[in-house]
Amino acid sequence: MVKKLVLLQNIVKTYQTGNIEHQVLKGINLEVKEGDFLAIMGVSGSGKTTLLNIIGLLDKPTSGTYIFDGQDVSKLNSKEIAFIRNKKIGFIFQAFHLIPWATTLENVLLPLLYRKEGFTKEDEKEAVKLLERLGLIDKIHAKPSELSGGQQQRVAIARALINKPKLLLADEPTGNLDTQSSSEVMKIFKELNQEGLTIILVTHDPEIAKNAKEIKIIVDGVFVEK
Ligand SMILES: Nc1ncnc2c1ncn2[C@@H]1O[C@H](COP(=O)(O)OP(=O)(O)OP(=O)(O)O)[C@@H](O)[C@H]1O
Numbered sequence: 334m335v336k337k338l339v340l341l342q343n344i345v346k347t348y349q350t351g352n353i354e355h356q357v358l359k360g361i362n363l364e365v366k367e368g369d370f371l372a373i374m375g376v377s378g379s380g381k382t383t384l385l386n387i388i389g390l391l392d393k394p395t396s397g398t399y400i401f402d403g404q405d406v407s408k409l410n411s412k413e414i415a416f417i418r419n420k421k422i423g424f425i426f427q428a429f430h431l432i433p434w435a436t437t438l439e440n441v442l443l444p445l446l447y448r449k450e451g452f453t454k455e456d457e458k459e460a461v462k463l464l465e466r467l468g469l470i471d472k473i474h475a476k477p478s479e480l481s482g483g484q485q486q487r488v489a490i491a492r493a494l495i496n497k498p499k500l501l502l503a504d505e506p507t508g509n510l511d512t513q514s515s516s517e518v519m520k521i522f523k524e525l526n527q528e529g530l531t532i533i534l535v536t537h538d539p540e541i542a543k544n545a546k547e548i549k550i551i552v553d554g555v556f557v558e559k
């Protein structure tokens with residue numbers, strides 16, 4: 334049986350600004366199984382990032398149930414949540430979020446610094462292997478400012494993969510890229526998914542969404558299936 338990795342039941346997220354309450358997510362139900370590749374679409378402000386941050390354990394819902402990898406995460410404390418997030422989830426953002434003063438290799442190894450044991454020679458080898466695969470081996474000692482947008486995003490992909498996550502979350506990963514770099518990034522995503530990685534991608538570009546196996550659209554705080 335294929336395992337459910339993400340199970341959201343009636344997820345509601347309300348933001349309070351002064352006296353005004355704004356319900357962004359109004360009862361999201363979602364099931365993502367291991368090996369799935371889902372694209373989430375919706376207009377600007379529809380709550381895509383809010384939802385992805387909840388799925389990625391960066392934010393908590395106002396109400397509803399979230400079972401991640403068989404565990405009810407609402408019952409966990411923040412330390413346990415951070416542990417799961419660091420171990421099982423990789424993130425990719427539109428703006429790359431690389432450390433400007435660190436090299437490509439250092440940026441990729443960065444998530445391992447949050448572990449008690451830090452990183453080993455083996456980890457370094459793994460990082461080099463990832464960078465080789467992503468076509469960045471000649472940029473291993475370069476700083477982000479010396480890289481193109483597409484190269485920076487590939488560094489961010491390597492960084493997201495260094496912990497061997499079960500789930501890859503990407504929020505508009507091609508939003509800052511030209512067509513050529515975008516299709517390179519999507520090719521990598523497809524390959525990773527074919528190798529078994531579960532991917533949830535947020536985009537408002539239908540051409541990008543087509544790369545996923547399934548597309549869901551948020552309208553008025555709930556999903557409408559395409
Ligand atoms: N921390 C916050 N406090 C108050 N309101 C917020 C907060 N974060 C998001 N919102 C509001 O929630 C709504 C959804 O925001 P969100 O960033 O999830 O949209 P989005 O679908 O990702 O949009 P975009 O495509 O522009 O990235 C917006 O109306 C936004 O203003």
Ligand SMILES: [Mg+2]
Pocket residue numbers: 381382383504
């Ligand atoms: Mg967003």
